[in-house]
Amino acid sequence: xxxxxxxxxxxxxxxxxxxxxxxxxxxxxxxxxxxxxxxxxxxxxxxxxxxxxxxxxxxxxxxxxxxxxxxxxxxxxxxxxxxxxxxxxxxxxxxxxxxxxxxxxxxxxxxxxxxxxxxxxxxxxxxxxxxxxxxxxxxxxxxxxxxxxxxxxxxxxxxxxxxxxxxxxxxxxxxxxxxxxxxxxxxxxxxxxxxxxxxxxxxxxxxxxxxxxxxxxxxxxxxxxxxxxxxxxxxxxxxxxxxxxxxxxxxxxxxxxxxxxxxxxxxxxxxxxxxxxxxxxxxxxxxxxxxxxxxxxxxxxxxxxxxxxxxxxxxxxxxxxxxxxxxxxxxxxxxxxxxxxxxxxxxxxxxxxxxxxxxxxxxxxxxxxxxxxxxxxxxxxxxxxxxxxxxxxxxxxxxxxxxxxxxxxxxxxxxxxxxxxxxxxxxxxxxxxxxxxxxxxxxxxxxxxxxxxxxxxxxxxxxxxxxxxxxxxxxxxxxxxxxxxxxxxxxxxxxxxxxxxxxxxxxxxxxxxxxxxxxxxxxxxxxxxxxxxxxxxxxxxxxxxxxxxxxxxxxxxxxxxxxxxxxxxxxxxx
Numbered sequence: 001x002x003x004x005x006x007x008x009x010x011x012x013x014x015x016x017x018x019x020x021x022x023x024x025x026x027x028x029x030x031x032x033x034x035x036x037x038x039x040x041x042x043x044x045x046x047x048x049x050x051x052x053x054x055x056x057x058x059x060x061x062x063x064x065x066x067x068x069x070x071x072x073x074x075x076x077x078x079x080x081x082x083x084x085x086x087x088x089x090x091x092x093x094x095x096x097x098x099x100x101x102x103x104x105x106x107x108x109x110x111x112x113x114x115x116x117x118x119x120x121x122x123x124x125x126x127x128x129x130x131x132x133x134x135x136x137x138x139x140x141x142x143x144x145x146x147x148x149x150x151x152x153x154x155x156x157x158x159x160x161x162x163x164x165x166x167x168x169x170x171x172x173x174x175x176x177x178x179x180x181x182x183x184x185x186x187x188x189x190x191x192x193x194x195x196x197x198x199x200x201x202x203x204x205x206x207x208x209x210x211x212x213x214x215x216x217x218x219x220x221x222x223x224x225x226x227x228x229x230x231x232x233x234x235x236x237x238x239x240x241x242x243x244x245x246x247x248x249x250x251x252x253x254x255x256x257x258x259x260x261x262x263x264x265x266x267x268x269x270x271x272x273x274x275x276x277x278x279x280x281x282x283x284x285x286x287x288x289x290x291x292x293x294x295x296x297x298x299x300x301x302x303x304x305x306x307x308x309x310x311x312x313x314x315x316x317x318x319x320x321x322x323x324x325x326x327x328x329x330x331x332x333x334x335x336x337x338x339x340x341x342x343x344x345x346x347x348x349x350x351x352x353x354x355x356x357x358x359x360x361x362x363x364x365x366x367x368x369x370x371x372x373x374x375x376x377x378x379x380x381x382x383x384x385x386x387x388x389x390x391x392x393x394x395x396x397x398x399x400x401x402x403x404x405x406x407x408x409x410x411x412x413x414x415x416x417x418x419x420x421x422x423x424x425x426x427x428x429x430x431x432x433x434x435x436x437x438x439x440x441x442x443x444x445x446x447x448x449x450x451x452x453x454x455x456x457x458x459x460x461x462x463x464x465x466x467x468x469x470x471x472x473x474x475x476x477x478x479x480x481x482x483x484x485x486x487x488x489x490x491x492x493x494x495x496x497x498x499x500x501x502x503x504x505x506x507x508x509x510x511x512x513x514x515x516x517x518x519x520x521x522x523x524x525x526x527x528x529x530x531x532x533x534x535x536x537x538x539x540x541x542x543x544x545x546x547x548x549x550x551x552x553x554x555x556x557x558x559x560x561x562x563x564x565x566x567x568x569x570x571x572x573x574x
Contacts, residue, residue: 003037006056010037015183016054016062023054035464043067043176044535045169045380049144049153052095056182059152064100065185067154068107068140070176072186074168075113075137084135084159086114088202090127091142092239092304093265094152097121100142102190104154109198110188113137119201121265123239123305124155125417128383129210130202131161132412143304146276147537149269162383162414166514211246213412214420218251220338221430226252229430231297232290233422234259236275236282237266238303243419253426257293259286269303277302277309278405280321287311287319297429297439301418306379307405308421312429312439325358325455326443327425328401332361333446334428335399335409336368345370348395352382355497355520356530356543357403360446360453367450370398376497376516377532379406383414403455403543447551454554455545458562459534460569467538474540474572478519478531487544487564489523527557529565540569 001009010016011024027033036055041048041063048067050059075087087108091101098121105115116134118127124141131139139157147153156164156172164172179185193199231248233256235241241263248256261271262285269275272282277300286298290313298311298319310327311319322330332351339345350371353361365372375381382400389395390411400408406416409424432442447453462470479498485491493504497518500511504522518532526547533540544561548554 003034006037007033010054013183020054020060020062031464038465040177043070043169043173045163045165045378046535047153047155047164049147049151049537051150052152059096059100059154061096061099061103062182064103064142064154065107065187066179066182067176068104069111069179069185070172071138071140071156072108072111072113073175073178074172076111078137080137080159084137086116086134086136088116088127088130088134088136088139089141090118090122090124090130090139092124093121093237093267094142094144094303095149095267096152097142100152100154101140103187104140104142105199106187106190106193107185109193109196110186114197115193115199116202117199121239122207123243123417123419125306125413125415125419126207126210126243128157128161128413128415128417129213130206131157131159133206133209134202141304145304146274146278146302146307148274149267157415160383160387160414162387163378163380165380165384207243210412211243211250213410214247214423215250217410217420218423218427220341221252221427221434223252225430225434226426227254229253229255229297229426229433230293230295231256231299231426231429232259232286232293232295233257234262234283234286234298234300235305236262236272236277236300236302237264237269238275238301238305239265240301240305240418240422243305244301244422247419247423248426251423251426253430257289257295259289261285275303277307278324283309283311283321290319291317296433297425299422299425301422305418306416308407308418308425309405310425314438314440320440322439322443323455324401324403324405325360325453327405328353328403328407329358329360329364329446330428330439330443331407331409331421331424332364332399332401333442334424334431336364336370339398340368344396346396349398350389350395351398352385352400354378354381354402355518356457356532357401358453358455359528359545359547360450361401363450363453364446371395376513377402377518378535379408379416381514382408382416386411386414403457444551452548452551452554453545454548454551454558455543456558456562458542458544458565460540460542460573461538462540462573463538470573471533471538471540474569475517475519475531475533477572486521486523487529487561487568489521489525489527489529489561491521492524493522495520495522525557527561529561542569
């Protein structure tokens with residue numbers, strides 16, 4: 001069926017509720033109808049993500065049911081180790097999150113799979129932990145992470161507690177596509193499933209166990225040093241309040257103030273433009289409270305508490321933001337120092353980061369005598385690397401991070417974890433305060449030791465079907481070749497992750513990573529640039545990294561490359 005036929009099918013079929021039909025019948029813009037029905041919402045390695053609303057290209061109970069049927073079919077046709085069964089389900093504070101979680105549980109229950117459902121909203125990393133703790137075959141979390149309020153999503157986790165990666169995602173996607181017509185999904189009444197034990201609420205013991213594991217990462221500071229730290233925290237209306245405050249309190253950080261206006265769940269995220277701790281606006285209220293309290297550090301978690309953003313008080317009493325690369329390197333430095341102090345830093349130990357994250361981490365690993373692995377963009381690949389190394393019995397995992405504000409220490413969670421990151425950040429800040437410096441001064445110390453590495457990310461939103469097509473044409477144009485330079489810099493090598501080839505002046509070689517629509521350019525003077533479409537939004541992302549001779553030199557280089565990147569995008573999307 002074309003989009004018009006599918007639209008009419010949804011408007012007239014008795015499977016769809018009256019509220020859905022009424023929403024569709026109010027539509028008058030043909031472009032809007034086309035966008036809602038020209039395709040099915042894409043299921044990728046991150047699962048589903050889209051605007052909440054009626055249509056095949058939207059997040060609604062029907063697309064959630066269809067995806068859940070595909071996941072159920074995967075579980076039922078697979079062989080799992082003895083004692084592994086069921087699916088764990090968590091959800092955040094977004095529009096329809098609780099309802100979507102319940103719909104998924106009903107589909108699993110109807111397909112003979114026990115659904116383990118949290119009674120209340122819960123962070124994504126707790127779901128990751130729960131999958132292995134309860135020995136589940138898979139996990140689901142209903143969230144759109146840090147996206148705007150109009151979005152929701154559906155992420156799938158494997159039995160190892162990590163987000164599914166390419167091969168398994170393709171398999172589940174194929175099963176979802178076979179669920180036709182859409183009203184062929186098997187489902188059942190929620191209360192009946194609960195009564196029959198097909199849906200089971202997850203006990204408080206699971207969160208308690210997770211908290212205990214997080215606290216095991218703490219150490220090296222006295223009670224007085226922890227109590228001396230002043231912290232302001234905002235959960236940005238999401239899932240972080242209970243676990244973050246429990247961890248910090250039980251770890252001994254008593255000087256934590258919560259932003260009252262942002263502590264409660266709110267589907268509309270009414271105090272912020274976007275609930276994204278990467279955005280400076282999101283921390284405005286927290287910084288206001290921090291000035292009153294003279295706090296040393298401000299921390300904020302996104303709605304599903306897998307990302308952490310921070311601002312740090314400088315010597316002048318003002319608050320400066322740290323980006324994901326900067327905080328990642330500070331936390332890595334703390335982890336390396338802690339292991340060294342305890343005599344636990346071994347040559348086979350390793351860190352993991354993404355190909356678009358700072359190169360300073362690679363240098364830090366090398367100079368501290370440990371390994372550094374670079375993986376594709378997406379924390380799922382960091383989790384996959386940890387699993388691979390464990391299965392090979394190789395080394396100990398030290399720390400993993402990505403530039404988009406995701407961090408992990410420990411292996412009991414296999415995804416980025418803002419609860420863990422909150423604890424590590426407070427410990428790093430307390431360590432700095434003990435030594436009479438700010439985190440900003442500690443960061444400058446790292447630059448002086450390892451080099452003035454700086455990075456930047458520029459995103460270009462191109463909405464709708466036309467935007468997706470423009471992004472596709474841009475990537476094709478870049479892939480077809482350049483004149484030997486890009487964004488004003490000479491190209492030394494091109495890494496094409498879609499075709500798994502690296503080409504340079506000395507020849508070509510294979511890239512041994514999964515295929516991904518990413519182009520990465522090695523440029524002169526130690527700079528690099530990467531281009532990729534977002535996997536979850538109609539965005540083109542351009543990442544830039546440089547190594548300068550000073551802070552000012554690095555900033556100037558970044559600005560010059562981004563200026564040229566702007567011109568390039570305008571030209572290729574005109």
